[in-house]
Amino acid sequence: MSLLGDPRRLMLRLTRDAATTVLAVVAGFGGWLFGPAEPAAASASANLPGISAWVADRVAGQPLPDPRRATPAQIARFFVGLEPAARAALAERYPAIVGNLDGAPLDLRFAANARRSAWSPERHLIAYDPRGNGRVAEVLGDLASADRIAVIVPGLSNRLGNFDRGCAGRERRALAWQARQLFQQVRADDGNARVAVIAWLGYDPPEGIGREAAREERARDGAAALVRFVAGLGEYRPMATVTLVGHSYGSVVAGLAAPALGRHVQDIVALGSPGMGVERATELRTSARVWAGSTLSDWTRELPGIRILGAGHGTLPFDAAFGARRLPVDNVVEHDGYFVPGSDSLRAVARIVLGGSTGAARD
Known part of the structure; x- marks a missing residue:
């Protein structure tokens, strides 16, 4: 891959002591490279399919841990407190969430992702x-x-x-x-x-x-x-x-x-x-x-x-x-x-x- 011909990629060819080149790039491409960052993308768990229903749901009268806020340790403790049938039911209803939920049981994650993917x-x-x-x-x-x-x-x-x-x-x-x-x-x-x-x-x-x-x-x-x-x-x-x-x-x-x-x-x-x-x-x-x-x-x-x-x-x-x-x-x-x-x-x-x-x- 050639790095020449594109002024943005020319940055890759700078050497550590090329101060004059750095200044030229700052002057010529400062808005492109050094300007305000684009808004960060939402986290992977923020808008998972079914997230609204999951947050509103209850199991045995207790709320489900919010994937956007709960730690993996809190999620692990939540699943430990459930009966096996209740765990399986959650994975069945919310495979996209359980399959990506750090702290959820491994077998549930593997099974949920196998169902959702073609792999x-x-x-x-x-x-x-x-x-x-x-x-x-x-x-x-x-x-x-x-x-x-x-x-x-x-x-x-x-x-x-x-x-x-x-x-x-x-x-x-x-x-x-x-x-x-x-x-x-x-x-x-x-x-x-x-x-x-x-x-x-x-x-x-x-x-x-x-x-x-x-x-x-x-x-x-x-x-x-x-x-x-x-x-x-x-x-x-x-x-x-x-x-x-x-x-x-x-x-x-x-x-x-x-x-x-x-x-x-x-x-x-x-x-x-x-x-x-x-x-x-x-x-x-x-x-x-x-x-x-x-x-x-x-x-x-x-x-x-x-x-x-x-x-x-x-x-x-x-x-x-x-x-x-x-x-x-x-x-x-x-x-x-x-x-x-x-x-x-x-x-x-x-x-x-x-x-x-x-x-x-x-x-």
């Missing part, structure tokens, strides 16, 4: 919303018994329509394919490990390289959804450790979520990252280990690593000044190569998920 019931969807660009989260492995959970957060141009086939038909860009490669690598490394890998498209990423990709509004919406999702995982598996793997713009989402993720998140991995919304890893305010890898042929290395008036995502995490642990990427090719079988990065991420180290010189 095989053998695929375990812990979230499914076909509206707009769509949201979906698929679980590989047995989440109900997992001791270690990996959540892959995708970047630009991911949507429900290319979850399986990838952007522009390139399968290795597909989020489902990436999750499958990581799950298979973990199982190959330790066949006895109780691990689940989740392909989490729980937000609406920017479409391509443009204004939204240079800003953080989409990432902030995604971070709020990610924090809630991880809190829900804590209700299902309170003793499990979680590894977040943010690819591309997904690492911005993970970075903005980091301060609120809690103790369950043991590692945060940034692959091909344009930044994590901060200048240093310590500013993420997390006890998790922070890892970063960026191969030499990754186009994100050309980004300036700045934040100006809401544009840019901060220091590139592969930069030593950022302070992240180094992820080996020597044999990775291009921005979409981090999950390719046999790659150094895939092996390293699998070791991290299993609670180990990468074997790199500066772990």
Whole structure:
């Protein structure tokens, strides 16, 4: 993809010391890039089909928890207090809500989403919303018994329509394919490990390289959804450790979520990252280990690593000044190569998920 010919995309070719270029862009395209942000989209749970009826409904005389306000812990407690028949009846009446309700029983979520989607019931969807660009989260492995959970957060141009086939038909860009490669690598490394890998498209990423990709509004919406999702995982598996793997713009989402993720998140991995919304890893305010890898042929290395008036995502995490642990990427090719079988990065991420180290010189 050529970045020349479009003045907006020319921003991607800035270097860290190109102050004069930055000033020119501010002067020439300030209204486009630095102007007021567009209104944030409503959260995924705000207008789910049936939400008005759900909020007005009662079970055994008690109100149903409002998905827009109740925490996953409150939702989990509500379902614990119900008889199995009452739980099943709620899922039958409100499949769109129960299927996307963090804290609701896993079996109910899987069953509700299997009914609503055209996908095989053998695929375990812990979230499914076909509206707009769509949201979906698929679980590989047995989440109900997992001791270690990996959540892959995708970047630009991911949507429900290319979850399986990838952007522009390139399968290795597909989020489902990436999750499958990581799950298979973990199982190959330790066949006895109780691990689940989740392909989490729980937000609406920017479409391509443009204004939204240079800003953080989409990432902030995604971070709020990610924090809630991880809190829900804590209700299902309170003793499990979680590894977040943010690819591309997904690492911005993970970075903005980091301060609120809690103790369950043991590692945060940034692959091909344009930044994590901060200048240093310590500013993420997390006890998790922070890892970063960026191969030499990754186009994100050309980004300036700045934040100006809401544009840019901060220091590139592969930069030593950022302070992240180094992820080996020597044999990775291009921005979409981090999950390719046999790659150094895939092996390293699998070791991290299993609670180990990468074997790199500066772990």
